[in-house]
Amino acid sequence: MNWLKRPLRAAFDYAESALDAACGARHNPLAQLGALGWFMFWLITGSGIYLFVFFDTGVTQAYESLESITHDQWWAGGILRSFHRYASDVLVLVTFLHFLREFALDRMRGRRWFAWVTGLLLVGFIYVCGITGYWMVWDQLAQYVALTTSRWLDALPIFAEPISRNFLSNAELSGRFFTLMVYIHIAAPLLMLALMWVHIQRYNHARVNPTQPLMIATAATFLVLSLLAPALSQGPADLDRLAASVGLDWFYIPLYPLVGSLGSVTLWWIVIGIFLVLAVLPWVPPLPATQPAEVHLDNCNGCARCFADCPFSAITMQPRSDGSGFTEEAVVDPDLCVSCGICVGACPTATPFRRSTALVPGIELPDHRIAGLREQVEAICAATPGEPRILAFRCPHGAAVAAPADTAVAVIDVPCTGMIPPSFLDFVVTRKLASGVMLAGCCEGECYQRLGVNWTEARIAAERDPYLRDRISRDRVAVSWASPAQKSMRTKALRRFATALAALDPAPAKAEPTSRAAWRDEATRFVLPVRIVVQVLLAVGVSALVAYFSDTPAVELRGADEAVVTLSFSHAGRLKQECRKLTPEELAKLPANMRRPGDCPRARWPVYVELELNGQVVYAGMHQPAGIWGDGPSSLFERFAVPAGTQQLTARLRNSGRDSGFDFSNTASVELVPGQNLVVGFHESSGFTFR
Numbered sequence: 001m002n003w004l005k006r007p008l009r010a011a012f013d014y015a016e017s018a019l020d021a022a023c024g025a026r027h028n029p030l031a032q033l034g035a036l037g038w039f040m041f042w043l044i045t046g047s048g049i050y051l052f053v054f055f056d057t058g059v060t061q062a063y064e065s066l067e068s069i070t071h072d073q074w075w076a077g078g079i080l081r082s083f084h085r086y087a088s089d090v091l092v093l094v095t096f097l098h099f100l101r102e103f104a105l106d107r108m109r110g111r112r113w114f115a116w117v118t119g120l121l122l123v124g125f126i127y128v129c130g131i132t133g134y135w136m137v138w139d140q141l142a143q144y145v146a147l148t149t150s151r152w153l154d155a156l157p158i159f160a161e162p163i164s165r166n167f168l169s170n171a172e173l174s175g176r177f178f179t180l181m182v183y184i185h186i187a188a189p190l191l192m193l194a195l196m197w198v199h200i201q202r203y204n205h206a207r208v209n210p211t212q213p214l215m216i217a218t219a220a221t222f223l224v225l226s227l228l229a230p231a232l233s234q235g236p237a238d239l240d241r242l243a244a245s246v247g248l249d250w251f252y253i254p255l256y257p258l259v260g261s262l263g264s265v266t267l268w269w270i271v272i273g274i275f276l277v278l279a280v281l282p283w284v285p286p287l288p289a290t291q292p293a294e295v296h297l298d299n300c301n302g303c304a305r306c307f308a309d310c311p312f313s314a315i316t317m318q319p320r321s322d323g324s325g326f327t328e329e330a331v332v333d334p335d336l337c338v339s340c341g342i343c344v345g346a347c348p349t350a351t352p353f354r355r356s357t358a359l360v361p362g363i364e365l366p367d368h369r370i371a372g373l374r375e376q377v378e379a380i381c382a383a384t385p386g387e388p389r390i391l392a393f394r395c396p397h398g399a400a401v402a403a404p405a406d407t408a409v410a411v412i413d414v415p416c417t418g419m420i421p422p423s424f425l426d427f428v429v430t431r432k433l434a435s436g437v438m439l440a441g442c443c444e445g446e447c448y449q450r451l452g453v454n455w456t457e458a459r460i461a462a463e464r465d466p467y468l469r470d471r472i473s474r475d476r477v478a479v480s481w482a483s484p485a486q487k488s489m490r491t492k493a494l495r496r497f498a499t500a501l502a503a504l505d506p507a508p509a510k511a512e513p514t515s516r517a518a519w520r521d522e523a524t525r526f527v528l529p530v531r532i533v534v535q536v537l538l539a540v541g542v543s544a545l546v547a548y549f550s551d552t553p554a555v556e557l558r559g560a561d562e563a564v565v566t567l568s569f570s571h572a573g574r575l576k577q578e579c580r581k582l583t584p585e586e587l588a589k590l591p592a593n594m595r596r597p598g599d600c601p602r603a604r605w606p607v608y609v610e611l612e613l614n615g616q617v618v619y620a621g622m623h624q625p626a627g628i629w630g631d632g633p634s635s636l637f638e639r640f641a642v643p644a645g646t647q648q649l650t651a652r653l654r655n656s657g658r659d660s661g662f663d664f665s666n667t668a669s670v671e672l673v674p675g676q677n678l679v680v681g682f683h684e685s686s687g688f689t690f691r
């Protein structure tokens with residue numbers, strides 16, 4: 001999969017760098033796509049509740065009530081309707097980007113499968129909500145959605161009768177399916193909310209709210225978009241006619257044209273196939289096995305810092321099991337632990353200063369023992385001559401660390417910079433093992449281990465336990481957050497750090513505590529006017545994309561001079577065998593409680609039907625009876641485009657199991673106007689009708 005992941009990752013890295021520069025790393029929308037999804041959900045829910053208060057849920061009144069909401073109270077209902085539609089479209093957009101980004105960053109592999117799989121299920125919910133929403137408008141798009149969805153669902157062998165028959169004509173329109181859609185449109189978002197909650201269950205401190213400026217900017221963009229391009233209906237639904245074309249929302253209904261071109265069954269196989277392929281991606285190919293964190297009870301004092309910092313909710317605090325004086329102990333769930341090591345960085349006992357006893361902390365990674373790390377630090381610093389000498393702890397998911405000229409850089413790879421306890425920085429600096437220490441992690445908004453960047457910064461800034469002691473000059477500590485695409489940014493950060501260290505050493509007297517900015521490597525920022533222009537362009541670009549694809553381009557449903565003929569029936573073929581009276585002897589053989597007057601096999605003959613247009617057979621098909629005993633009705637719903645004008649139609653049907661000939665037949669000459677929907681129906685008592 002790397003052939004796909006690598007270019008995708010590079011594209012995200014470049015886009016993220018540009019947006020970091022334009023919006024600031026904290027407010028970068030690409031770094032909070034999941035949180036934006038939650039925000040869209042709340043916008044959709046809030047606007048939906050308002051619309052529902054004024055919406056009439058009757059199939060014939062729905063359209064009028066929405067027209068009134070849109071036009072009579074454009075200043076509230078109209079705007080909120082647009083919010084509802086555009087936030088729904090943006091939900092699809094951010095979900096799609098979120099899905100691509102998690103894939104590109106590889107944050108769904110192995111033990112991280114859970115969010116991926118539940119995310120895929122969430123996509124299904126988003127589509128059920130969107131499609132039922134469009135259905136409720138009962139305009140021409142709703143008619144297209146109702147008929148196409150029904151046709152697609154009818155391919156599943158679960159309905160006794162095609163649901164498309166609910167939408168045969170205005171006269172036969174059944175409101176029950178419409179009412180069902182209204183219920184689904186309310187129930188699905190509630191279930192979706194529950195699944196969104198489940199989706200983030202394995203994440204500690206999951207980010208469900210975007211930053212405030214981003215929320216305000218998004219809402220303001222929707223407001224302007226709602227005023228400039230309000231969401232509208234597309235003319236009332238009319239089942240007796242077929243519109244020449246209909247504007248589709250390509251965020252929600254992109255597959256519907258394929259129902260006609262590929263066929264419902266093929267489309268089901270494609271959708272199921274894509275889902276299955278995506279669902280197995282976390283395990284294909286398998287990730288190299290890593291050992292989960294292990295707790296050493298002898299050194300665990302139950303302080304719960306590892307529990308608070310583990311990004312993957314892999315640690316629980318449980319009653320002490322070793323009879324020591326402490327009340328709790330940390331317990332790692334190996335199925336949740338991704339071996340990021342962030343808990344090791346949080347553990348106060350992981351201090352390299354300890355010499356009297358073996359260096360075994362309360363928690364550590366068996367593949368990266370803390371005693372081994374101390375040895376590695378001492379050895380690599382000793383083996384790296386030169387001044388200034390920088391020791392860099394590098395996360396393998398970030399940019400490479402290449403030493404600039406005149407600087408000696410020793411690099412140690414760790415699973416995450418969050419694995420390095422602050423006492424290690426203290427150790428390196430106070431023991432003068434290096435002039436300074438750099439924590440070189442991944443890009444600020446895309447920390448592979450979710451919280452490594454946040455916790456590392458908070459610990460150095462002394463805002464989170466365990467923190468870097470004040471005796472360490474922050475001038476000798478630096479962080480650099482850079483993605484593989486930001487190699488030059490990393491080299492610049494190293495050069496800046498080396499220059500600062502070189503200036504420090506001749507005059508160490510000035511070692512007063514420095515501000516955050518001194519050790520923190522800020523991402524490149526555009527100058528303010530450029531930032532504003534890029535932000536406005538981003539808002540305009542997303543708005544234009546959403547406004548355009550929410551109803552354009554339109555799809556042609558029929559030619560200008562075409563009408564449609566719908567051939568549909570639900571009819572039980574004749575019984576294969578008539579009832580036979582049981583003889584007295586047969587009755588006598590049966591147990592008393594099972595005696596019945598006759599033997600009536602339930603199986604029915606299939607129904608064969610043909611439709612002829614001007615002497616040409618346009619449809620011929622055998623329809624099996626429904627039900628596992630073959631005793632239900634045979635059904636059909638089929639549409640044909642037919643040239644407008646006078647047409648001769650002949651329909652024939654065989655329901656008695658004979659090999660040739662027909663039991664019913666009828667011919668009519670019909671005058672069709674463009675767009676007309678003529679229904680050829682059948683009933684045993686009246687035969688074929690052409691209406």
Ligand code: HEM
Nearest residue numbers: 034035037038099102107108112115116119120122206207
């Ligand atoms: C309604 C749609 C969705 C919403 C609201 C949503 C929201 C979120 C949130 C809030 C997080 C936690 C982010 C963090 O704090 O690190 C998250 C993580 C994640 N989501 Fe989604 N998500 C949605 C759909 C999806 C989809 C469709 C996929 C992919 C199939 C997906 C895959 C993931 C993965 C893999 C993670 C975990 C990343 C990690 O391990 O750090 N999500 N999502």
Ligand code: SF4
Nearest residue numbers: 300301304306347362
């Ligand atoms: S941080 Fe260390 S000492 Fe504290 S509970 Fe976790 S393992 Fe135990």
Ligand code: SF4
Nearest residue numbers: 310337338340341343
């Ligand atoms: S290694 Fe990472 S995932 Fe595993 S327990 Fe520690 S912090 Fe949690």
